[in-house]
Amino acid sequence: MGANEVLESAEPKRETEVFIARGSGGWGKGLYLRCTPQRYKVASLTGGGIHPVAKKIAALLNCPVVNAFEEKVELEEMVCVVLDCGGTARMGVYPMKNILTINVKPASPSGPLAKHITENVFVSGVTVNEVNMSNGSHDIDHEESEKKTTNLQAEKTFSSHSSVESGQKEKKLLKLLTFPAFLLSYGMGFLYQAGKEAVNSFLTHVLPLMLGVSVLIGSFSFFNLEKVLSNIVYYSMGNLPGLLIMAVLFSIPIFSNYLGAGATLGQVLIVLLGYEIAQGNIDFIWLFPALFATNVQVGCDFLPTALSMSNCEEKTVRAGLKAVAYSRLITSVVCVLIAYGGAKLAGF
């Protein structure tokens, strides 16, 4: 259809190459983009329509740009994906699938998928000014790096095969004797790795949050606004009508796409409520309905990415985007009431 027409008219200019530099405060060395017959779409995954950066890249490369929130794009068809992820999830998934990722927010690798975010596939902090035509031919080839990794993997599997074969030749008695030691070292290795991951996520996610929280709450008490704070929290989250209004407001489809990014508002509200409960200003029971009321919009920003991860057809994606948005609106009130009833049942 429309995309195909653009493709045909763009055929002679296929060799154009675009260089995207790192923005101020961004991360990465910069990326070279080039269309191939297989990869010819620029995907935009930003809140509020197609981002100007995606538009400019598409204009320079002479290829179609697609809003991935409204239409499904095959992973194999993407030249690159432009997204505005300040959190951890969207930013890691595309580098993991080896797709060139351009983040318009200045973020550096973090989160559980941080190890996939490398300089070869990721650049952040990009604005329209960083998108330019490349002047010389450059040979950082995306496909080549893919080949290299597969070669490495092949070698690894080969070597492990040979070690297994030699292992089978060992005597059974020796195996039996060394088994306890093997088990211990095997288990200890797992435990050590688990501890390492725990410390890592504590340092990168939990500690910065605690510092932010302490400055936020500390500034309320520093300016003697503690009364104001506890009043705000009490009237918005310390009673059932306030929570119900909040849940409905957060689940309105227009809001939920924006609020979902990093769950910023929800986390601030819960931390403030928790602090007020600990001070004894509000009953503990309100924590449960509030945990669900401030979190009704969870995951709405990640929906197109997650559906493409589970290989959805385009029709289902379009139906699912609407269905999830309206389902949140319908279930928000029910969920808050269930949480309140559950907390009563649990004896809080």
Place this chain on the structure above:
Amino acid sequence: MDLKLVQDNLGSMYKFIEIFLSYLVIVGPFILVALTINAFLSKMVKKQWIFHLAEKFGHIRLVRYTFLPFISLFAMTNPSCYEVGDKLKEKHKPAFYDAAVSFCHPITGLFPYSNSGELFFLIGALYPVIKLDLSLFQFGIAYFLIGLAVILIRGTVTEWLTKKMIRNMEKAAN
């Protein structure tokens, strides 16, 4: 303690340090130990088992919207667990994602490693639980069970809406 010295020196600025230390001491150790235990346990569950489970029992609604989101979050953690949806029927995929992502935070009460990147709700909630001397397990289990009930309802409603939307689109196309 030497902190008294800092307190005298900083005056009203000390409030910031006091709040930070109270969060660190009250919530920090529990989260660190729980993360380690949970990381060890979730390495014991293999990815293939969950895919197999989804293929075999994915057609049962109760499994699809309660047990499957839990076990896939537990073993595969937040962003990669949505790949399990691949093994389900096409019309169930959006509803499964809705259920799984809604369970991201309720699961942290018992298994924080499943969503270690986004522990902010847990930190905010644990602070009063420990400070008011309530049972951590009682809180965790209550949060977990309420979460299960919520995702069952949400998954069912989303599935119903998805089917309706697909039917509407087919009608519009004809």
